[in-house]
Amino acid sequence: NFYPVPPIIQAELYVRIPDDMRCLGKDTEWRGGFARQFQHIFLEGPVVDNLGDLYIVDVPYGRILRIDPGKTITVVATWDGEPNGLAATHDGHLVIADYKQRILSFDPSNQKIKPLITRRHLERFKGPNDLIVDSQGSIYFTDQGQSGMTDPTGKVYRLLAGGKLETIVENGVSPNGLVLSPDEKFLFVAMTRSNQVWRLPLHSDGTTTKAGVFFQSFGNAGPDGLAIDEEGSLFICHPSLGSVFVVDSNGIPKARIVSGTSGINLTNCCFGGPENKTVFITDSLEGNVQKVNWHCRGARSQPRLRTMASTPEYQPFLKYSDDPAAEETSPPQHPVKRRTTVLSHMLVFVATSLVWGVVVFLIVPSPMPTSSTQVSASTHPTILENHLAGIRxxxxxxxxxxxxxxxxxxxxxxxxxxxxxxxxxxxxxxxxxxxxxxxxxxxxxxxxxxxxxxxxxxxxxxxxxxxxxxxxxxxxxxxxxxxxxxxxxxxxxxxxxxxxxxxxxxxxxxxxxxxxxxxxxxxxxxxxxxxxxxxxxxx
Known part of the structure; x- marks a missing residue:
């Protein structure tokens, strides 16, 4: 590297998950890559909404935790899963990349979790790791599984808003975190086992060509979660090196963020805070969240989630069979939009008033002249007849x-x-x-x-x-x-x-x-x- 050593920024502790909210002594089959270090918590997948609430997942125990601006911590969902990534959809839901249960949808209004998509054609996903949502509502997610240098079969998918599933990468070396450039013309994907971040141009027809290595690193474990600011600078979480590397849009080093505690397992990060200029970082093994104040905003504004209901009990999850015909969620299912009772009544009132207004306008002669682009009911008498008869x-x-x-x-x-x-x-x-x-x-x-x-x-x-x-x-x-x-x-x-x-x-x-x-x-x-x-x- 011919560039000077970038400045080092030390993060500060934002909040630690207290012992009484950890699953102490509870068994789990999840071990990740830290079998000897993992004890009773592993945090990942941070997302901050427009109210300042920070959502994170506890991978081994299938939990979503919410941390409000006052640092009050609430468990908002628990299920039989291994969630690793979170992202907010345009209709106020959270989508979840779950290694065990695949891609899920969480509705904050009733705190229910449902499968969104679990397989491509007849084949189950290897084990989703992380996901993002673009400005058009499409969901990009990595299917990491146990892929690596000797098995480069990890995939990156794009689930369009209409339900169509597209494959973007088929030869990923353990695809992990991902993020879009501010103009959404490029997709960055962390390839953990090759210690790289790939940069993929996205064409208007949905394809990608000339993918290349944007960032190359070293260490026991490679890049994990990614984030990006409005200037296009990429934040690369690197757990084994205890750092978040920041490089500009050309890959030139800008800063290195290091842990502000004894923990070094900095796995993922996101922007939040009052001005969207705070970087929140999960220190997974220590069970805490750290933060750094940045000079500019994150590339994307904070999402607005649906109103949160009271916390439900543990949600037993449906068991999948090996027969796709017997599976409840073979087609991709998008969450049903829910509306409040007050707003529904208001809509009915407005719609009814509009209908009656149209009827009165058509029946009662008006001395007002119509514009050249308008056609009166007297000129077309069938209009009134069709309206009154309900003909569509x-x-x-x-x-x-x-x-x-x-x-x-x-x-x-x-x-x-x-x-x-x-x-x-x-x-x-x-x-x-x-x-x-x-x-x-x-x-x-x-x-x-x-x-x-x-x-x-x-x-x-x-x-x-x-x-x-x-x-x-x-x-x-x-x-x-x-x-x-x-x-x-x-x-x-x-x-x-x-x-x-x-x-x-x-x-x-x-x-x-x-x-x-x-x-x-x-x-x-x-x-x-x-x-x-x-x-x-x-x-």
Whole structure:
């Protein structure tokens, strides 16, 4: 290494799991790689939510522990498993990489754990180790098992939000922790037994090529958990060397974090704290969590989890058979979204009011002129009849679809325009200039290049980036505008309608988003991905 020795930063003890919360004297078949050292606890998989609660797993005893900002520790789930990694989904659940039970889902609202996916085709996973969730809701996870230098068969998978499972790596040398670059164009995977971190470019079609070694180390055990900050610096936990190595986006050493206690088994880390600038590190064998204050934020904002219910008793887990047909969870199952009673009643009231408003509007003549884009009920008398008769129809029936391609160059070549409210390129016939100008002219629609929302982007800059940052308030406005457009598309039976407006998945996303958000979150940043929409046209 031709670079100077990086500065050493000593972590400080954040919290120690007290003896009365450890499984003292309780037997377990888990031994990991520390059979002679392991006693009664082994911490891993840290995740911090937007309330400042830190979640960690106790691998040998199948537990999830929650540590609140006041350092009160609660066991929130216990089951017959060996959890090693945690990640938060967009709908407020935790997904779990469990060596024994494979990939699981934990619903904080009822504290139940269910299998999410347990096998690829007919073959059970070797033994999942860690996992992450990207901005589109896809779950990346490592299937480590007992792979190594003499058996390089570890795998990395991506479970898409729709349930499709894709294989990204098939020749992993003990794949362990993983993390995405801030722009999600690269995937970093710790390969423990080869003492490396691999860097994999991710292409738009889901494939990867030209994977390479980003970081090379030494020692008895190699890299474990990974984290990344907003500048692209990678945090590499290395248990046998008692360090967390920090390298920049080019792999140049920036710092070495060492333990602030007698323990050196620093296995995993994550960002959290009031400004998302605190690095929390699990010291697994000692059963404590350490922390370091960092100069910038983590690359991803802290997730919002569902409201936690009271702690249940130990949850006996279903036993798997060797026959996939007899297994309860052969297809991937995503958690069912739950809504509170109050919000459900509010939705029913709003929906009912809207329906009655439409009926009254159609029946009672109005002296107000309609715009050139609207069609009155008197012009189309079948509209009222269909509404009152409850007749449903597919709004895309009898229409042809035109697209903008999959790149900015293709979109411009096909005459598409960038809709700042949709965050999509859309074909000209579906571009709603009136509503776009409404927000563009008063400068109230902001997009930024950084998570701190300090560098504002022009519309041209927005349209050329893969993603940018907006406020949660703007995300709410986006959903409201989509519903307004959706109403007039259906009510007026418009000739052209974009594929975002007609998407059931987008409508479901917006409805859940509005029910989960709180007023205190309005100014928080949210990552917005640029897209390419189609347009249904009735000739």
């Amino acid at each position: 129809h597919n709004v895309t029936s009898g229409k042809r679809l035109i697209n903008c391609g999959n790149s900015t160059e293709e979109a411009k070549a096909q005459g598409c325009k960038y809709d700042i409210l949709l965050n999509h390129w859309v074909p000209g016939p579906c571009f709603d200039k009136e509503s776009v100008d409404e927000y563009r002219d008063d400068n109230s629609w902001g997009a930024f290049s950084d998570i701190n929302m300090t560098h504002r982007l022009t519309i041209d800059e927005m349209s050329n980036r893969d993603f940018y940052w907006t406020s949660i308030r703007d995300h709410i406005n986006h959903c409201a505008i989509m519903w307004r457009r959706q109403f007039y598309v259906l009510f007026d039976e418009r000739r052209a309608m974009d594929t975002v407006v007609t998407s059931p998945g987008h409508t479901e996303h917006c409805s859940q988003y509005l029910m989960d958000v709180t007023e205190g979150m309005f100014k928080e940043p949210t990552k917005t991905m640029r897209g390419f929409a189609g347009c249904w046209i009735k000739d």
